[in-house]
Amino acid sequence: MTYEFVKVERDGPITTFTLNRQDVMNALHSPAHFELDDAFNAFAADPDQWVGIVTGAGDRAFSAGNDLKHQAGGGKMGSPASGFAGLTSRFDLTKPLIAAVNGVAMGGGFEIALACDIIVASEKAVFALPEPRVGLAALAGGLHRLPRAIGTKRAMSMILTARRVSAAEGKDLGFVHEVTAPEDLMRAATDLAKVICELGPMSIRASKEAVYKGLDEPSLEAALKGQNKYPAIAALYTSEDFKEGPLAFAQKRAPNWQGR
Numbered sequence: 001m002t003y004e005f006v007k008v009e010r011d012g013p014i015t016t017f018t019l020n021r022q023d024v025m026n027a028l029h030s031p032a033h034f035e036l037d038d039a040f041n042a043f044a045a046d047p048d049q050w051v052g053i054v055t056g057a058g059d060r061a062f063s064a065g066n067d068l069k070h071q072a073g074g075g076k077m078g079s080p081a082s083g084f085a086g087l088t089s090r091f092d093l094t095k096p097l098i099a100a101v102n103g104v105a106m107g108g109g110f111e112i113a114l115a116c117d118i119i120v121a122s123e124k125a126v127f128a129l130p131e132p133r134v135g136l137a138a139l140a141g142g143l144h145r146l147p148r149a150i151g152t153k154r155a156m157s158m159i160l161t162a163r164r165v166s167a168a169e170g171k172d173l174g175f176v177h178e179v180t181a182p183e184d185l186m187r188a189a190t191d192l193a194k195v196i197c198e199l200g201p202m203s204i205r206a207s208k209e210a211v212y213k214g215l216d217e218p219s220l221e222a223a224l225k226g227q228n229k230y231p232a233i234a235a236l237y238t239s240e241d242f243k244e245g246p247l248a249f250a251q252k253r254a255p256n257w258q259g260r
Contacts, residue, residue, distance in 0.1 A: 001038070001039075001042070003020075003035045003038075003039060004020075004031070004035065005019070005020055005021055005028075005031060005032035005035050005036075006018065006019060006020055006032065006035050006036050006039055007020045007057070008039050008042075010049070011190075012197075013048060013049060013050035013051060013197050013201070013259070014049075014050070014051050014052075014053065014190065014193045014194070014197065015043055015049045015051070015052045015053070016052070016053045016054075016055065017036070017039060017040075017043075017052060017053070017054045017055070018055050018056065018057050019032075019036075019054070019055070019056045019057060019062070019063050019085070019112075020057045021057070021067075022057045022058040022060075022061075024064065024067055024069070024070075025060055025061035025063070025064035025103075025104060026056040026057060026058070026061045026062065026063040026064060026109070027063060027064040027065055027066060027067040027068070027070075027108075027109075028063060028065070028066065028067060028084070028085055028108060029066075029067040029070040029071075029076075030070075030076045030077055030078045030079065031076070032067075032085070033078075033079040033080060033084065033085060033086055034079075034080055034086070035086075036085045036086035036087065037079075037080035037082045037086030038086070039086065040052075040082065040086045040087060040090060040093065041082075041086075043095065044092075044093050044095065047258075047259050047260050048259065049095070050095060050196070050197055050201045050204075050259055051095065051096050051097075051098065051193040051196050051197055052095060052096070052097045052098070053097075053098045053099075053100055053186075053189050053190065053193055054087075054097055054098070054099050054100065054112065054113075054116055055099070055100040055101070055102055055185075055186065055189070056101075056102055056103065056109075058102075058103075059102060059103060059124070059182060060103045060104065061102070061103040061104040061105075061109070062099070062100075062101040062102055062103055062104060062105040062109050062112075062113065062125065063085075063104075063105060063106075063108065063109030063112055064104055064106050064107070064109055065106045065107030065108030065109045065110070065111070066084075066107060066108045066136075068134065083115075083140055083141070084108045084111055084112065084140035084141075085108070085112045085115075087112055087115045087116075088108075088111050088112065088115045088140040088141040089140075089141070090115070091212075094205035094206070094208050094209045094231075094232040095201075095204075095205060095208075096117045096118070096196055096204060096208055097115075097116040097117050097118075098116060098117065098118045098119075098120060098189050098192055098193055099112065099113040099116035099118070099119045099120070100120050100121075100185050100186055100188075100189035101113055101119060101120070101121040101122065101125040101127075101167070101176075101185075102122045102124070102125065102182065102185055103122065103124055103125060103126070104125075104126050105125060105126065105127045105128075106126075106127075106128050106129075106130055107128070107129060107130055107131050107136075107138060107142075108138075108140055108142075110127050110128060110129055110138075110142055111129075111138060111140045111141050111142040111145070113127070114141060114142060114145040114146060114149065114175070115141055115145065117208065118177045118192065119170070119175060119176050119177055120176075120177055120178045120179075120180065120185065120188050120189045120192065121167035121170060121171075121176045121178070121179050121180070121185075122167060122179075122180060122181070122182045122185045123167055123168075123179055123180070123181060123182060124167070124182050125166070125167040125170070125176075125179075126164050126165070126166060126167075127164070127165045127166075127167075127170055127175075128158070128162060128163065128164045128165060129142045129143070129146070129158060129159055129162065130162040130164075131162070132162050133162050138159070142159075143159060146158065146159065146175070148215070149174065149175045150173045150174045150175055154173055167179045177192075178192075200241045200244075200245050200255065200257055201241065201257055201259040202232075202235060202236045202239045202241045202242065202257075202259065202260070203236060203241070203245070205232040205235070205236070206230070206232045206233045206235070206236040208232070209230045209231070209232040209233065210223075210227050210230060210232075210233060213226075213227070213230050214226075214227060239258075239260060240258045240260055241255075241257055241258055241259065241260070244256060244257065244258070
């Protein structure tokens, strides 16, 4: 399907989602949220799509967040149940997402990146939750995901000052996985996606779900006892891949993953 505000490209099991509003530094408005919701729904439902990469069009911005000019001008407001960019409240997506942050990731843009599982950043990337500067708050997950990612005190130093953080500092703080030259960003993100695709996709989904759901359990003991009830883990046990992996190992060959 063709969209106006997001470009979706497939390369085998890897799908790239490019936020496509360059004229406003890829800031998002209500129509963009609903397009992205539809695009991520299709990604989640397709067994042949295994890993997603999220990036921004152009070389200036990943996303400047909420389109405040659209809001101030009385433009239509609202977002789907899946949240900002159709992603920040999407808690049932077990397929991994990589954020390839190519420039400014401000407010909602940073929240999109934090909603992904891994962040790869260009040297030109800049991160911030600046909402208090305009009387708002980062309520699309940033205030909750950032402390979980880097610890409360370090997160509060960003949140309560609305300060900008470079890609290098983001790596030091722990929310950025890798920093690259701008021209190498998509190669690095794609290489990482390819490494993930070498692994059992059902295993990857089960692992992602176990990590996030386990963190919400009251204790390690509860996480261990409860994990077999998680949907992606139950699906792993009954999948073709669950048989294929050990068989390929025994036959000393590369596994032929099906993702089902």
